[in-house]
Amino acid sequence: MTLRAGLIGMGAMGRNHARVLAGLEGVELVGVADPMFEEPVHGAPVVTDVEQLIALGIDYAVVACPTGLHESVGLALADAGVSALIEKPLADTVAGAQRLADAFAAKGLVAGVGHIERYNPALQSLQTRLAAGDLGEVYQVVTRRQGPFPHRIADVGVVKDLATHDIDLTSWVTGDDYQSVSAHTVKKSGRPHEDMVAVVAQMTGGVIANHLVNWLSPFKERSTVVTGERGCFIADTLRADLTFYANGVVTTEWELVQAFRGVSEGDMTRFALSKREPLLVEHERFRDAVLGKDSDIVTLEQGLRTVEVAAAILEAAATGRVVSTALAQERG
Template identity: 70%
Template sequence: MGAMGRNHARVLNSLEGVDLVAVADPMASASAVPSGVQLVQEVEQLIALGIDYAVVACPTIFHEPIGLALAEAGVHALIEKPLANTAEASNRLAEAFESRGLVAGVGHIERFNPAIASLRERLEAGELGEILQVVTRRQGPFPGRIADVGVVKDLATHDIDLTGFVTGQTYRTISAQTISRSGREHEDMIAAVAQLSGGTIANHSVNWLSPFKERTTVVTGDRGCFVADTLTADLTFFANGVVDTEWEALSNFRGVSEGDMIRYAIRKREPLLVEHENFRDAVSGKSHDIVDMRMGATTVAVSESMLRSAATGETIVLDGAPAS
């Protein structure tokens, strides 16, 4: 029942077709739990209630033991991102649920943001032509509740996942730099440059050192630029213009000029609600669009490559992986 746990409980408690039975949290007070919902201390007590599925929203270091307990008991699970604190742990979780034929997802909520969903549809339709570059900026004040991972695994995993999601490409090479200024064990700022499998360049700037919050994804292609703001769920298109110039100094420059700008009208549903609707449908055997654990494990592996690059000063070449 932390920051995300409270929101998960709120959505599940009103989700059609789902009964929120209980919450397992050794530190929560009964007043924090929705009315009529049982509060227990441990995941084993939750399993004993005969639940169909569980949502794991706790410190990342506990994702693996809790997830493995749920898999062993035959309980479907939606685990918050990052899937686990290491790539090895992530793969163990994926194998545990797959081997038992269970539905298992990762809470990469940005995929369900209306701006990102619309962006992907437009890129798939070829509205931008060839995708040349993806630039993400994700920054804000330091969250005191995060202590077990740094900004790369907590925040940059959002950008890693959504970049693969909107482009349909995988990461091939990564070069990164990190710094730590907050006095913690882990990094709180990263700048990374990557090349994707289709030749697209990706740039990620992520930190916990900014006094203002920003969540922006800019995709540049042959025909212009899409700008997605996931804080406001706005998607804007800046078209390349074609304007002749008589200015001699620029007459030989082969580039683009400013064209039309379009801000799209998008139906703005709460991403967390859409995420839960999809997971509910997956458990019910209906059509769905969840982020499975293999995708989540790939994202963790990419984040570790970023950290390895920052530690060694080398450009990391990644092994091939299936596109998101």
């Protein structure tokens, strides 16, 4: 069976989705919706809105338009009985994300959120190793995500855009939810939204999480550091590398070297990983889910939870308080 897929949005991320969809086995890209785009995309016609795209007869759609349009586009797809992969964040508000989750659930449709970092080889390997207990008890997760301002982003700040990557991946690799958050934000680029955030969070399992995110750095960094009782994993998702620093068991009698090394430095292992493109893997997983196969996708409930935590971070930054995220877990 060949699935008929549509795409909404031909921005930077939309172009990547179009490229992958055009070559995805078992899928035909039959149309693209974007009012600012006219040329055919990989042979597929371009229409102006989601209703015209639905009229082409599609099995599922990829939503890659600006975040503020996710809710209206997603609700139109759900109402038409079309499954959807919606780029992160799921919506720009918690209420909007909840409405999307409810709409797709009511129709029994397959729907997912495009949290692409889950499919990065370094984080896939890290999650597998943590789940297997390779690190023992996990103490802390520290993420650093920084780079220059992307002018294509105009409707949200770094918390709802970049930081949602870190919120989702931290919950995923630890298997825990966020319990409380505190945060500080700054606005330095003259835009109405924050362009830097520093977050300290407590996870339900006792893990401490720290997220440093900004659009103010001249170089790109994507780092996830997980520290536990047996050592430390460092995932560099720009290069899809994973390194493990073990706690040491060998002592040295050379006191000067011991002072520089620290008492717990041990072996370092850099893992050899199969490095497939994360976006392609994400699309393969979603295609399989639409076909009814057992497949690991980011659900709308998980995407909703990420939006809830992002909203709590913004509240914490605005009020200067530690904000509990436990109430959101009790909804319904």
